[in-house]
Structure formats: C-alpha cells, structure tokens
Amino acid sequence: MKVNRAYKFVVLIFLFGCKITSDQDLKWNKVKDKQDFASFFGFALNNSNPDLQKACIDSLEKYKPNKEWIVLNKYEYYHQAKDSLIETSFYEYDESDIRYETKRRNIVHVNIDGKDSVKVSYIDDFHNDCTQLIKNLYDTTGESIEITEVESIEWNDLHYLSRKLAVHIHCEIFPDSLVEKTSWKALIKETKKVLDAFQSIRNSRAKHIFQKEFSELKQDEKNLIIGIVPLYFKIHFSGPFLSIAPPPPPPPPSMHEKYWPVSLSENDMLELDKELKQVDTTAKNGISIKFEEFTLLIDDIEVWEEGGELNQTHGDTVKVYPEIGEILGGNSMRIITTKYSNIEIFQRFENSITIMNEGPHCDMLEWKHYTSDWKKVEKYEEFSYTSNSISEEQMEKFIPVDLDEFKEAVKEHCGEGWAELVKDVTSVTEYPCGVGTSKIELRIRLSNPVDDKIIEKIIQFDIAMGC
Numbered sequence: 349m350k351v352n353r354a355y356k357f358v359v360l361i362f363l364f365g366c367k368i369t370s371d372q373d374l375k376w377n378k379v380k381d382k383q384d385f386a387s388f389f390g391f392a393l394n395n396s397n398p399d400l401q402k403a404c405i406d407s408l409e410k411y412k413p414n415k416e417w418i419v420l421n422k423y424e425y426y427h428q429a430k431d432s433l434i435e436t437s438f439y440e441y442d443e444s445d446i447r448y449e450t451k452r453r454n455i456v457h458v459n460i461d462g463k464d465s466v467k468v469s470y471i472d473d474f475h476n477d478c479t480q481l482i483k484n485l486y487d488t489t490g491e492s493i494e495i496t497e498v499e500s501i502e503w504n505d506l507h508y509l510s511r512k513l514a515v516h517i518h519c520e521i522f523p524d525s526l527v528e529k530t531s532w533k534a535l536i537k538e539t540k541k542v543l544d545a546f547q548s549i550r551n552s553r554a555k556h557i558f559q560k561e562f563s564e565l566k567q568d569e570k571n572l573i574i575g576i577v578p579l580y581f582k583i584h585f586s587g588p589f590l591s592i593a594p595p596p597p598p599p600p601p602s603m604h605e606k607y608w609p610v611s612l613s614e615n616d617m618l619e620l621d622k623e624l625k626q627v628d629t630t631a632k633n634g635i636s637i638k639f640e641e642f643t644l645l646i647d648d649i650e651v652w653e654e655g656g657e658l659n660q661t662h663g664d665t666v667k668v669y670p671e672i673g674e675i676l677g678g679n680s681m682r683i684i685t686t687k688y689s690n691i692e693i694f695q696r697f698e699n700s701i702t703i704m705n706e707g708p709h710c711d712m713l714e715w716k717h718y719t720s721d722w723k724k725v726e727k728y729e730e731f732s733y734t735s736n737s738i739s740e741e742q743m744e745k746f747i748p749v750d751l752d753e754f755k756e757a758v759k760e761h762c763g764e765g766w767a768e769l770v771k772d773v774t775s776v777t778e779y780p781c782g783v784g785t786s787k788i789e790l791r792i793r794l795s796n797p798v799d800d801k802i803i804e805k806i807i808q809f810d811i812a813m814g815c
Contacts, residue, residue: 426575462528642686710762
C-alpha cells in the first residue's frame with residue numbers, strides 16, 4: 349500500500365519519540381529512493397535529538413546511489429513576474445551535471461574534504477568562514493553594487509535591491525570505496541551555518557524595513573524579504589577531489605528568463621573544464637610570479653631565467669628579464685589564489701641612453717634616466733587586468749642633460765672608444781646615441797576592508813635595449 353510521505357515522517361517521529369534505546373532498534377534503513385534520501389537529509393539537519401539524528405544518518409550512509417555524483421538542491425526565492433514564492437525542501441536534482449551555468453561572482457564554494465577540513469572560496473579568494481562572507485556579499489549598498497548581480501524588486505511602489513548568490517557545498521561522501529570520507533556531522537554543521545547565515549540576513553532586512561522579526565511578518569512581507577535575500581543552495585556529494593573546481597563563466601542573456609542556475613550538457617562541461625583550468629591557473633604563453641599572498645599570471649611574454657628562479661615564492665620585490673625584443677605592454681594579467689579583496693596595480697617605465705656602434709652597444713644604465721609617473725593599470729573584470737602599453741613617443745622621452753657632462757659620463761661608463769663616437773653629437777637622441785625603455789615596474793597594492801593593513805609588491809622588468 350502506498351503511504352503518503354507526510355504520514356511516513358509522522359510515524360518516524362512517533363516511533364523515536366518513544367524511548368527506544370536498543371542499538372538494534374536504532375539501526376534501521378528506511379531510505380528507499382532519491383526522494384527519501386533528500387527528505388532524510390533535511391530531517392537530520394533539523395532534528396536536535398541525538399538518537400534520531402544518529403539513526404537518520406545511518407540510513408543516509410546505507411543509501412547506494414547509481415552514480416558517484418549526486419546533488420541536493422534547495423531553492424527559495426520570490427518570482428516577481430508570477431507574483432509567487434518558489435520554495436523547495438532539499439531534493440535530489442542531478443547525478444552527473446556537476447557544473448552550472450552561473451556567473452562565477454555569484455557562487456560561494458564550501459569544500460569539505462575527507463578529513464573534515466573546510467575551505468571556503470569566492471572567485472579566486474579563500475576565506476576562513478562562510479558565514480561572514482555570505483553576509484558581506486549581501487551588502488547591496490555603495491560600491492558593492494558594482495560587483496554583484498543586483499536586481500530591483502518593486503513592492504508597494506517602492507524599489508528594493510536584490511542579488512543572486514548561490515552556495516555550493518562539496519563533500520567527499522560517495523562512493524563507498526573512499527578510505528576517508530567527510531563526516532555527516534561536518535556536512536550538517538556547514539549546511540546549518542549556510543542556512544543560518546541566510547536567515548540572519550533576512551531577519552536583519554526585516555528589522556530594517558518593517559521593524560519586526562522575520563517570523564513576525566505577514567506572508568506578503570515575507571515574500572519581499574525572501575525576494576531580497578533569495579536562497580540557491582546545492583550540496584555536491586562526490587568522490588575525492590584535489591581542490592575546488594574553477595567557477596563557471598557567465599550565462600548567455602537568454603538564460604536569464606529561466607530558473608537559475610541552469611545545468612550544462614556533458615560536452616559543454618568537458619570543454620569548460622579544459623578551458624577554465626587553462627585560464628584560471630596557467631598563463632597563456634607567459635609567466636607565473638608567485639608571492640606568499642597571491643600569484644600573478646602574465647600572458648604573452650617570454651623571459652630569460654636560469655635555474656627556475658621564477659618558480660620560487662618571492663618576497664616584496666622580484667626582477668624579471670624579458671628576452672630581447674620582448675616588452676610588457678597590452679598583456680593580459682590575472683591574480684589568483686589570494687585572500688585579499690581590494691587589489692590595485694600601478695605601472696611606470698624608465699628610459700635610459702644607449703650608444704650604438706653597428707651592432708655592439710653601451711647602455712648607460714648607471715647614469716641618468718627618465719622615469720614616468722605611476723599609472724593605474726586597467727582592470728577589465730574581477731582580478732583581471734591589462735598592462736599599460738608604451739608608445740614610441742613615450743619610449744624616447746628623456747630629461748634635459750648637459751652635453752659636456754653627458755660626454756664625460758660616456759667616457760666614464762663606456763670607455764674612450766665610445767666617447768670618441770659621441771664627441772660631435774648635439775643631443776642624446778642623435779645617432780649613435782639613442783633613448784629607449786630600459787625598465788618597467790609593476791606595483792601591486794593589496795588590502796582588505798576589515799583592517800588597515802596594506803601590502804605592496806614590486807615586479808621589475810629589466811628590458812634588453814640592444815638587438
């Protein structure tokens with residue numbers, strides 16, 4: 349006989365409400381299908397009775413999925429166009445599509461490994477705790493609007509700001525062959541933290557707008573608060589993984605009208621996996637410069653190095669030696685693996701005089717120079733930048749010099765033969781003299797809004813002036 353699910357829960361609660369202490373009685377397995385698995389997880393999440401939770405977890409552990417990947421979803425948001433609340437309990441939605449077509453800045457990843465170690469990431473930043481991160485991301489005031497996907501909700505002729513934020517928990521529970529697994533206790537703890545964070549934000553919004561607790565609001569008032577603070581929550585049960593997967597790219601415009609997020613096809617996921625790994629962790633035909641606080645990737649530049657110096661972790665300053673003919677300008681640059689949220693990059697260049705002799709040349713790197721002002725590097729998306737290009741006119745800039753002093757300096761720095769070559773020149777740009785860029789510097793400034801600490805790193809590119 350088919351039993352209504354609501355009655356099944358009533359029966360369970362009644363049975364365990366009785367004082368059953370026998371271990372044999374508590375070791376039962378009532379999970380029969382996907383729906384049961386999702387329902388029992390929700391039951392274990394919301395029940396504080398240790399005996400009930402233990403028995404419920406025992407059932408979850410005995411559940412044998414057909415595939416290694418299963419995903420539990422929980423949605424709760426207000427659909428303004430339909431004037432209705434979309435609300436679900438946990439339910440098993442997918443067993444294979446583990447990537448979702450959502451904007452990478454709209455996903456918080458919580459990674460719980462087989463030793464119950466928790467790592468929280470957002471875009472390329474790592475955070476100590478998901479609770480404060482989620483609350484910070486729901487700050488829809490001031491400049492934060494510029495970096496989040498924000499929508500406007502109309503209610504009683506007033507407009508309120510709402511943003512979309514998905515939280516994905518990744519844990520190592522399936523398959524059964526795992527030696528170490530995420531404990532159900534750790535998973536339930538982190539899940540509660542996420543749900544409590546959203547409830548805390550909703551309560552704060554309710555007090556601000558209605559001067560009431562969220563639980564005291566009327567249903568239409570609750571709908572507004574839920575619309576302002578929607579919930580998109582996924583729990584990924586999987587085998588072992590090395591790190592949090594790179595977030596997926598933005599969706600096409602046509603996807604905005606559909607329920608959010610939207611799953612990709614298997615082929616799309618395979619292609620994305622290849623592309624994102626290359627984009628997020630490897631410079632394209634370029635270099636990687638690692639500091640303790642972050643790593644900088646610079647595309648399309650060849651450098652000379654001996655003994656793999658660039659592979660080490662650097663201090664506050666590092667020198668880079670581009671190959672002959674290479675210069676930094678117009679290169680794509682990305683910062684990865686950092687916990688700092690405010691990052692600015694500045695660039696300047698230095699010009700020096702060179703003396704040429706049909707091939708051989710003497711570069712006066714120890715004499716006077718023209719040094720440009722620091723100029724901010726363009727940021728075209730979060731943690732992604734384009735280095736400033738240097739025009740030919742800029743490369744030939746130099747400070748006023750006394751020619752007699754200059755010719756004496758050539759004799760001192762280059763020798764008598766070179767001094768003879770320049771004895772009749774009337775300017776430092778007259779052949780065999782020339783001016784060119786000999787150094788380019790990047791100054792990277794990092795800070796966090798929670799403290800006043802500012803960290804600066806300098807990367808110096810010593811440009812080869814000869815050919």
